[in-house]
Amino acid sequence: MVRTLLVRGLLLGLLAGLIAGGFAFAFGEPRVDSAIALEEAAAATAHEEAPDHSHGEEAEVSRPAQKAGLFLATGLYGLAVGGIxxxxxxxxxxxxxxxxxxxxxxxxAGTAFVAVILVPFVKYPANPPAVGDPETINSRTLLYVVMILVGLAATAIAVATARRVTAGPWxxxxxxxxxxxxxxxxxxALLPSINEVPDGFPATLLWEFRLASLGTQLVFxxxxxxxxxxxSDRAARATASAPVGAAPGG
Structure with a gap:
């Protein structure tokens, strides 16, 4: 049974990942393009003001390749999450x-979305390109992981509480x-806040990007x-209706 569930999770996770990739492509990538355009414009302005100052290498992966890789990334994400x-x-x-x-x-699935996605997102929402200091990426990642662990721990506490309270449904x-x-x-309340949005960055673009990011996870x-x-329901009904002694799937 576990093997059947694992294969089911992998295949359906892959499919859900591709569906989420389609949503991200339609609603998230245009916002990424806009953010990259702002970043490039700011870099060009800085270069004009200080022509001898280097601003780093050009992107090694082109935007068309990144967009195509989006579906690979969401598909692999779906495989991993589906298996777990x-x-x-x-x-x-x-x-x-x-x-x-x-x-x-x-x-x-709903509980996982709330604990693993929504809880950390409320404290540390996703940011588009041109937002965030590269030097703080490790601390930001650590804080995000801490919030995921808090969400999982809170879920475990809530489940244990639900099983112990017998005073009535309410x-x-x-x-x-x-x-x-x-x-x-x-x-x-206790974990430090992170606000690295540069002055002048369009609030509408930031809001739309974050909605698209959260929406991609919600769709998945x-x-x-x-x-x-x-x-799972179809498999359970098929098993229940099978003649006694019949081999599963026979």
Whole structure:
């Protein structure tokens, strides 16, 4: 069963990654082009003011190649995430969440999106080219990973709380929400903020890029959750309707 789920996760993760790549190509790449144009204009102006000052090498990979590579990147991302999700899903079945496969897949995908994507994004949203100091990339990456760990830990605490509270559905939901939000909000408040947006950078472009970045992740997790849940439900119904003693898939 685990092998079947793993293959399912890999294939559907790849498909969801390509779907998300299409969204990023349509809505994210135009914003990247605009940000690169601003960066190049600023570099040209600086070069005119200081012609002897070097501003680095030209991009080794052309924009057409980068755009084509976008689908490779999102496809590989989908493969990796789909495989990990399938293994986690195999451990959750019958233990946590809804008892049927489809709703469990949707609940798990939604929870993963909130914990791994939305929680760190609220504190440290994505930035387009020309935004961010290259010298702080290591510290920014570390802080982003810390927020991912906080989201995962908060999710684990919330699940444990939901299983322990038996006073009623409303009390359980309130306790679960508080168990999740308290560590997340504390991390949002205590971790240092990062604001490296240069003066004069168009706020509309920054906002649109961040929406496209978050939208790409939302499309991926929504597509993957729906696909994985639908296929899992169909497989479960096929297994339940198979004659007793029949070989699976026979």
């Amino acid at each position: 999700f399938a293994l986690v899903y195999a451990g959750l079945r019958g233990r946590v969440g809804p008892r049927t496969d489809g709703p469990l897949a949707l609940a798990a 009390a359980r939901w309130v306790a679960t929400a508080l168990a999740f939000l308290v560590p997340v909000v504390a991390a949002w 997790w929504a597509a993957f959750g729906v696909l994985f849940g639908w296929v």
